[in-house]
Amino acid sequence: MHNGFISKDHLKQVLNDVQHFLIQHKTPKSAQIPFVKLSEQQQQRLKQKLSHLHAADIAHILESLATEDRRDVWKQIPVEQRGEILLSLAEPVRESMLADMPIAEMVNAADKLHSKDIGDLANLASSLPEQAVNLILQSLTAEQRKQLEQALSYPAGTVGSLMDYSMxxxxxxxxxxxxxxxxxxxxxxxxxxxxxxxxxxxxxxxxxxxxxxxxxxxxxxxxxxxxxxxxxxxxxxxxxxxxxxxxxxxxxxxxxxxxxxxxxxxxxxxDDIVDFMHESSEQQLLRQIGFVNSEDRFSGIFSSAQNRWLWLAINLFSAFIATRVIGAFEDKIVELVILATLMPIVSATAGNVGNQACTLIIRSLALGHVTDHNIRQFYIKEVGISLINGVIWGGIMGVFVGSLYSAGIGTVMGFAMLLNFVLTAFVAVSIPWLRHKYNLDPAMGAHVLVTFFADAFGFFIFLGMATAFL
Structure with missing residues (x-):
């Protein structure tokens, strides 16, 4: 079996071949029998396609397949490779596959891990049910058992949970x-x-x-x-x-x-650090846009929908508040319909300013660059940048709108953009910073909240100034 490196394009081609093969040989037959099972000859052909691949490459293929196709591919994977493949799978996909796996098969996969490395065993065992973990412990030597129990006792996200005992x-x-x-x-x-x-x-x-x-x-x-x-x-x-x-x-x-x-x-x-960095960066990216947890791309629709409910609800609530702000100035909008077409510009541009500042502080907090001693300077810089951008772009937009409609509307537009830039930048820095101070994930839903404040501030400032001065 060859386990050498293959290029990204080659791996993509292998994935396409496997998907095409599965589609060809699993066409609908009848309402009573949804799919035709792979014949023994077809199973051998599928096994040959996978035989030259590294465990990490097979894991990538499994992650890219629908749930029912994963089972067919999994059956063709040699037993001695299964433990390494489970370790290489993204956690949601691993949990999905383990949910349908017999206890004996889980234990066998763990038993085949290379040299029974305790660090790898602990990583896999943390996803297994207690019965499987107990059987794995029974198969180890006294020293290995002690090390595995110790490794499983360390909280996730600590050095102990990443530690390797082989040295x-x-x-x-x-x-x-x-x-x-x-x-x-x-x-x-x-x-x-x-x-x-x-x-x-x-x-x-x-x-x-x-x-x-x-x-x-x-x-x-x-x-x-x-x-x-x-x-x-x-x-x-x-x-x-x-x-x-x-x-x-x-x-x-x-x-x-x-x-x-x-x-x-x-x-x-x-390599443990690189794995942790990869998982952390993916989690941070997903949490910024409102995912509670990472998810299997091909998991059940309902479970994936649940994963997105919390921040969708918060987004809906914040959008409702923003519409109430607009409703408070309904009479002025009826009087000057052009205000309705200009409002999104004020909120959207400030939202971009806020998301830039928000992303920067989240990254800075992750790297340890922002502390209690320099947060004031960080605020001054970001608010200063938004002030300069507000003067420049608010001025440009004010002149443009003034030339199209009236000097009054242009002036209101320019000052509204300036104020919204500054306020949104301040809030965009404050949300991750305050979450960090209370030991919460700074990235969780930060961009959702920044967008809300950009909209609410923008509508209120623009319509409020229009009501007062036009």
Whole structure:
């Protein structure tokens, strides 16, 4: 089985082939039998299409198929690959597939994970029912069982939940020759073995020995002579966001995880950080536009609709309030119908200003750039930018509208845009900042709320000024 890299275009072609194959061989037959089952020959052909693919590529194909098609493809996947594929699936798709899977099949997939890596096992076990987890625990050694139970106890979003237990250790007293001999004796090193972690007899972390340094050092040198004593460490309770920031800032490949007494527990690797970053960025993107959770693109319609209800309801409520603002100036709109055509310009342009400021502060909060000490400067900058843009674009629009209709309407238009730009920018910074201060997700529905304030402020300011001065 070849598990090499394939290009994005090649993967897209394979996905198209699989989808076309399934459509060809699962055409409707009758009302009593909705679809024809794949024959044994067809199953073999499908298995051949998948045989050369990496687990991550098969996971991508599964995520791109309808629920019923996933089952047919899953049956053709070799048992030894299933655990890795489940790990590579997006969480909503993984949960959807596990919901229809027998307990024995779940346990078998976990059992086939490469070398029974505890970090991978914990990642998969967190999605499994308790009965399956208990059976997995029974199949492990006492040490592995202890590590898995410990890994499952760490809250999501912490370093402990991302930690890997497979690593190489040595003592300062050993020679370079002895450590090299030990590595050769193992035959296969743990994945991402960039360092050997140096500990004393009590498992207290003493430092790191990069593999490159080990290979290039003289055989008779002691580990203590060639190891690095300065190292960045993490605790299991540290946030994964903080770890991501640290890995990015210091360009780390891997780092040890220690307890309160500086005893080595595990390590966290850059691939774990990349996975976390990918999941976090997707969650943040979805929450900005009002999704409660990420979802399976091909899950049931009702469950997906439920996932969007909360912020749709908030959006509906905010839109209703905005219409009440318009209703308060109904007489003036009847008197000057042109106001109705200009209102959306005032609100829409301010909404764009607000969403820019909102996106910037959300990103800045995620990177740790905005704090209590510099938030004032951030406010001043964003409000200042909106003031300049309001003067420029409000002035341009005011002159244009004034030339089309009247100087009075143009003046109201220009000042309304200026005020709405400034107020919306202030609110756009305040919403994520206040949510952050109360330990809430700054991105959750932020853009929905910014749009509401841009509309409400815009309508009220524009129509209010028109009523007062026209």
């Amino acid at each position: 190489l250790t040595a003592t300062p007293e050993e020679s370079v020759k002895e450590v090299l001999a030990y590595c050769r004796k193992l035959g296969t090193l743990p994945e991402h073995s960039h360092y050997i972690y140096i500990v004393d007899q009590h498992n207290t972390l003493m430092g790191l020995l990069p593999l490159q340094k080990l290979i290039t050092s003289a055989f008779d040198k002691k580990v203590s002579e060639v190891m690095s004593h300065s190292t960045i460490t993490f605790a299991t309770g540290d946030s994964a966001e903080q770890a991501t920031f640290t890995f990015n800032r210091y360009e780390l490949i891997a780092a040890p995880v220690v307890d309160d007494e500086n005893k080595l527990i595990g390590r966290i690797c850059v």
